[in-house]
Amino acid sequence: MSSPKPDDIPWEPEPAPLSPKKKKKKRKQLEQEAGIHALTKAGLRALRAGRSHEALASFQRAFLLASEAPPTGDTPVLRACAFNLGAAYVETGDPARGLELLLRAQPEERAQGGYHGDQCFNVALAYQALGDLPQALAWYHRALGHYQPQGDQGEAQAKMGACYQALGQLELAARCLQEASQAYARARQPQAAALALGAAAGCMLQSGRHGVGEVVQVLEQSRRLAERSTRRGLLLGQLYNDLGLGYSQLQLFPLAVEIFLQALPLCREPGEQATVLRNLGMAHNALGNYREAQEIHRKAADLHGSVGQRWEQGRSFGSLAFALSQLGDHRAARDNYLHALQAARDSGDVKGQWQACEGLGAAAATLGQYDQALTHYEEALALCQKEPEAVRTRLVAKLADAMRTHVVQVGLVQTRTQIAVPGRPRARCATGARVGSASAEAQHRSSRRWEEREFEEGQEEEEEESANVLVMSGPQRLEAPGLRAHLPAGGPGPRRVEHSGILVPNGPQANSQEEAQAVDQELFNEYQFSVDQLMELAGLSCATAIAKAYPPTSMSRSPPTVLVICGPGNNGGDGLVCARHLKLFGYQPTIYYPKRPNKPLFTALVTQCQKMDIPFLGEMPSEPLMIEELYELVVDAIFGFSFKGDVREPFRSILSVLSGLTVPIASIDIPSGWDVEKGNSGGIQPDLLISLTAPKKSATQFTGRYHYLGGRFVPPALEKKYQLNLPSYPDTECVYRLQ
Numbered sequence: 001m002s003s004p005k006p007d008d009i010p011w012e013p014e015p016a017p018l019s020p021k022k023k024k025k026k027r028k029q030l031e032q033e034a035g036i037h038a039l040t041k042a043g044l045r046a047l048r049a050g051r052s053h054e055a056l057a058s059f060q061r062a063f064l065l066a067s068e069a070p071p072t073g074d075t076p077v078l079r080a081c082a083f084n085l086g087a088a089y090v091e092t093g094d095p096a097r098g099l100e101l102l103l104r105a106q107p108e109e110r111a112q113g114g115y116h117g118d119q120c121f122n123v124a125l126a127y128q129a130l131g132d133l134p135q136a137l138a139w140y141h142r143a144l145g146h147y148q149p150q151g152d153q154g155e156a157q158a159k160m161g162a163c164y165q166a167l168g169q170l171e172l173a174a175r176c177l178q179e180a181s182q183a184y185a186r187a188r189q190p191q192a193a194a195l196a197l198g199a200a201a202g203c204m205l206q207s208g209r210h211g212v213g214e215v216v217q218v219l220e221q222s223r224r225l226a227e228r229s230t231r232r233g234l235l236l237g238q239l240y241n242d243l244g245l246g247y248s249q250l251q252l253f254p255l256a257v258e259i260f261l262q263a264l265p266l267c268r269e270p271g272e273q274a275t276v277l278r279n280l281g282m283a284h285n286a287l288g289n290y291r292e293a294q295e296i297h298r299k300a301a302d303l304h305g306s307v308g309q310r311w312e313q314g315r316s317f318g319s320l321a322f323a324l325s326q327l328g329d330h331r332a333a334r335d336n337y338l339h340a341l342q343a344a345r346d347s348g349d350v351k352g353q354w355q356a357c358e359g360l361g362a363a364a365a366t367l368g369q370y371d372q373a374l375t376h377y378e379e380a381l382a383l384c385q386k387e388p389e390a391v392r393t394r395l396v397a398k399l400a401d402a403m404r405t406h407v408v409q410v411g412l413v414q415t416r417t418q419i420a421v422p423g424r425p426r427a428r429c430a431t432g433a434r435v436g437s438a439s440a441e442a443q444h445r446s447s448r449r450w451e452e453r454e455f456e457e458g459q460e461e462e463e464e465e466s467a468n469v470l471v472m473s474g475p476q477r478l479e480a481p482g483l484r485a486h487l488p489a490g491g492p493g494p495r496r497v498e499h500s501g502i503l504v505p506n507g508p509q510a511n512s513q514e515e516a517q518a519v520d521q522e523l524f525n526e527y528q529f530s531v532d533q534l535m536e537l538a539g540l541s542c543a544t545a546i547a548k549a550y551p552p553t554s555m556s557r558s559p560p561t562v563l564v565i566c567g568p569g570n571n572g573g574d575g576l577v578c579a580r581h582l583k584l585f586g587y588q589p590t591i592y593y594p595k596r597p598n599k600p601l602f603t604a605l606v607t608q609c610q611k612m613d614i615p616f617l618g619e620m621p622s623e624p625l626m627i628e629e630l631y632e633l634v635v636d637a638i639f640g641f642s643f644k645g646d647v648r649e650p651f652r653s654i655l656s657v658l659s660g661l662t663v664p665i666a667s668i669d670i671p672s673g674w675d676v677e678k679g680n681s682g683g684i685q686p687d688l689l690i691s692l693t694a695p696k697k698s699a700t701q702f703t704g705r706y707h708y709l710g711g712r713f714v715p716p717a718l719e720k721k722y723q724l725n726l727p728s729y730p731d732t733e734c735v736y737r738l739q
Contacts, residue, residue, distance in 0.1 A: 090102075158199070191235065194229065198246070201218040244279060277303065285326075314349060318356060374399065374402050544733075545708035555633075562633045636671065647673055671686050677697040688708070
């Protein structure tokens, strides 16, 4: 285009000089605009410095000036002031007033650019603060459209992840948080990227739909990003604490210890440092490092006390008491349970009170002071009336045991044979807590996180071996809600008809150990069945029985989580096959296989499970509550009918943990630790027993809810020879319910 020529330019008259009145009005308008500009700049400086209330005051004055300035109505200046003031109200905790002003700023959906993205983002923040999460998500989506062309979408995606998490849509939350992390990483913000990825790992753990390897990969990526950050402060310390909680939930306690130690120097405030110390102590408890744990819990208790955190201090005292009990210092344990009780009373922590009373009862019983144990158990029972039935039932059982022993001690009951002495109650320290939400914007973490369920429900029972003392069972293994509780042997329970070697009249024959071995040998030798063939049929029967007793639709998680514990023999092989079929049936099994035989058959079974993405644990959780946090069912595939002799480590410790569970246990063929013929009322008490081929004599002592017969492969001639009296399986079923 050519330049305009002089004669082409239209003539404009010179503006008339302003009258003195108009000059004064113009000067006042310019002064108002300058004042608005100065107040806005002051508010922004205060906001960046974290002085939100000072910023609010500046924005209020700017908005007032803009409202008074002519011309009246919604000018761009007034809308900008409304936007700033609305954002300040949201920041200072008044989202309702903030939302009204933000909407007055007329955020334009079709306009592009960071300014309009900020408008939509702040509206979304206000809706989120008001709890209207669907509206918040809609506005975050609008903001995302403005931010994405500039590559500045990380914070909006992180906020969307937090909204989805609050709505229970954990898969969407994890995806948004991972995308936020990628955006932050591209923007060279490694700390924000690490926080977002840590939060994504928390959602993955919470959903229960991701394998251990997948979650560990995300945790490790978050850790690597955190190590690239040059900002070494509290925010990073809180992230390391959250990552440690994630590793703990995955039972990777050595890694948890390592990363909690990284968090400690970054958390310099006494309260924050005490929280990390308490988590570190829990990880050491899980590893059995009680000497290290006791020192750590002492420091945590002192620090919590120094800042007046009485609730947290009480829980630290309880954790310290547990560690001391494991070291055999029961008097010191008792003293610290007393401190825990007083702190719980001071802070109104009812749960902490009954837990401390239960611990005191256990300590008193261990020290032989059964009259005091009665008092403490009675107080615990009175305080836990709002807890699940399983807790109350367990305390009733402990109270009854202590009462029986107290009666014996004062000589009111004469015994002619061995005296039944209650086992020492077991403290169960919840080393795996739930993983916090860990939002990418690094909200302040509550100190009541993993440690909130520390020494939950009972005290550690020590095995007492004496020629003239019969150790009774420790805490009763209770059913999940809706299932009836098992009762101590000899106590009231379902009536049984006594028939030597017969489960019920006209029912299947209950075999001795020798008879069961003879049947197996004939199957192998006379009928030419192979070991792996029978193992496959047995494992399928076990998985089928489990699916009938606990169908996936009846479980609280989707998919239901199952821990399968396998021993070194054929019973363990049955467990591996069972786990594989459970995976196909819609469950999420995890296997613990501590003593793997170096034989091709078992190696192949392990490979089959691994190829189906069934994780194998490196170590067994040492506390019942850790198992109960992660799994809804435990399959006991440790020892079969051929087991003889004493139970050695690590299986002695495993059975000790299983005896304290409240989630259901399904035992394959024989409850591990039971005598094949006599049973064991003091051992684990499964809710489901799956007898294979034919029931064993110990099955007559089974008092659980479900008893299935599996292994529909016995030839009729063999059944007749040994008078097994097997039932007629219906149709094509491979299991038969006996009870």
